[in-house]
Amino acid sequence: MDIVEKFIGTHELTRKEYIELLRCSSDCSVSEKLSEEAVRLRKHYYGDKVYTRGLIEFTNYCRNNCYYCGIRRDNKHISRYRLTGQEILDCCENGYELGFRTFVLQGGEDPWFTDDRLVEIIRAIKAEYPDCALTLSLGEKSCESYRKFREAGADRYLLRHETADDEHYRTLHPEEMSLRNRKQCLYYLKALGYQVGAGFMVGSPGQTTENLAEDLIFLKDLSPHMVGIGPFIPHHETRYAKERAGSVQLTLFLLSVIRILLPKVLLPATTALGTLDPRGREKGIQAGANVVMPNLSTVKNRKQYDLYDNKICTGEEAAECRGCLSRRVESAGYHLVNERGDAL
Ligand code: 5AD
Ligand code: FES
Numbered sequence: 001m002d003i004v005e006k007f008i009g010t011h012e013l014t015r016k017e018y019i020e021l022l023r024c025s026s027d028c029s030v031s032e033k034l035s036e037e038a039v040r041l042r043k044h045y046y047g048d049k050v051y052t053r054g055l056i057e058f059t060n061y062c063r064n065n066c067y068y069c070g071i072r073r074d075n076k077h078i079s080r081y082r083l084t085g086q087e088i089l090d091c092c093e094n095g096y097e098l099g100f101r102t103f104v105l106q107g108g109e110d111p112w113f114t115d116d117r118l119v120e121i122i123r124a125i126k127a128e129y130p131d132c133a134l135t136l137s138l139g140e141k142s143c144e145s146y147r148k149f150r151e152a153g154a155d156r157y158l159l160r161h162e163t164a165d166d167e168h169y170r171t172l173h174p175e176e177m178s179l180r181n182r183k184q185c186l187y188y189l190k191a192l193g194y195q196v197g198a199g200f201m202v203g204s205p206g207q208t209t210e211n212l213a214e215d216l217i218f219l220k221d222l223s224p225h226m227v228g229i230g231p232f233i234p235h236h237e238t239r240y241a242k243e244r245a246g247s248v249q250l251t252l253f254l255l256s257v258i259r260i261l262l263p264k265v266l267l268p269a270t271t272a273l274g275t276l277d278p279r280g281r282e283k284g285i286q287a288g289a290n291v292v293m294p295n296l297s298t299v300k301n302r303k304q305y306d307l308y309d310n311k312i313c314t315g316e317e318a319a320e321c322r323g324c325l326s327r328r329v330e331s332a333g334y335h336l337v338n339e340r341g342d343a344l
Pocket of ligand 2: 294312313316320321322324325
């Protein structure tokens with residue numbers, strides 16, 4: 001129990017200590033103690049508010065080939081789509097009426113969306129909705145591109161680092177990608193004044209306790225404003241089709257750990273967590289998460305943004321997801337709010 005007390009007191013541990021802490025993840029008394037402290041911290045900073053982000057998955061074309069991902073380049077068995085600028089704006093309009101004050105533009109690394117095209121879309125959204133925050137999640141770009149998007153009005157950027165261990169990174173990604181570049185992107189984004197989100201999958205193929213300790217050390221060092229974590233879920237058209245999915249319990253444990261590590265962090269209860277457990281997102285909120293990210297994309301394309309198998313919410317309209325999540329958040333004892341929800 002010593003190690004738990006130390007972590008709660010100092011919000012940081014050594015590599016060896018993180019490993020020791022993580023080895024207790026199946027010990028109920030430890031996870032209870034951590035979630036209690038995580039909830040205390042999230043209530044201290046955020047009360048019972050849960051922020052909501054309207055996710056617009058605007059293209060499933062991707063030049064990358066991450067081995068775990070269903071929309072990777074070499075998957076020839078999915079139909080590709082990209083939304084037009086007008087369709088993206090229509091998603092925002094629908095979202096705004098439903099109370100969303102943050103839009104997240106997420107897509108594969110699609111070369112059709114040049115910097116100029118993206119800048120035009122960013123400008124249009126910010127001109128139409130000046131009271132809303134705009135988050136981008138477009139993968140790895142040059143510092144120059146990130147600067148253009150920032151100048152066009154983008155406020156935040158999500159780029160999960162996926163794993164902070166070099167060797168593990170290599171087993172998840174092809175040769176042409178590197179952890180070094182990914183980390184560099186995150187530091188550029190921070191320097192450009194974005195609110196930045198990093199994160200990783202829990203239980204991705206080959207992930208060890210040591211790897212997770214490395215993720216925690218990296219997160220503490222980067223100190224991002226947001227951290228996205230969700231369980232790995234196999235996709236049938238990938239080399240990891242037969243791998244086991246990540247554990248819901250370990251994901252919840254890590255949500256509490258990350259809340260304590262970075263007390264003010266914006267921490268979503270992810271769709272992947274809701275996919276593996278029907279009450280996953282509620283449990284995530286009760287473990288220390290304070291954000292949910294329902295889908296605003298056009299229903300006709302929902303199923304095509306197929307990162308992993310059995311993804312939930314692919315048949316529901318934005319309004320249905322909003323209502324559903326609002327009820328779920330209430331049932332967990334919290335309130336969904338119509339605010340931008342900026343980092344403190
Ligand atoms: N299971 C769970 N999460 C996945 N992602 C990609 N593929 C999978 C999968 N098979 C996550 C990655 C990426 C985010 C958009 O989705 O962490 O950063
Ligand atoms: Fe989409 Fe529940 S959040 S149906």
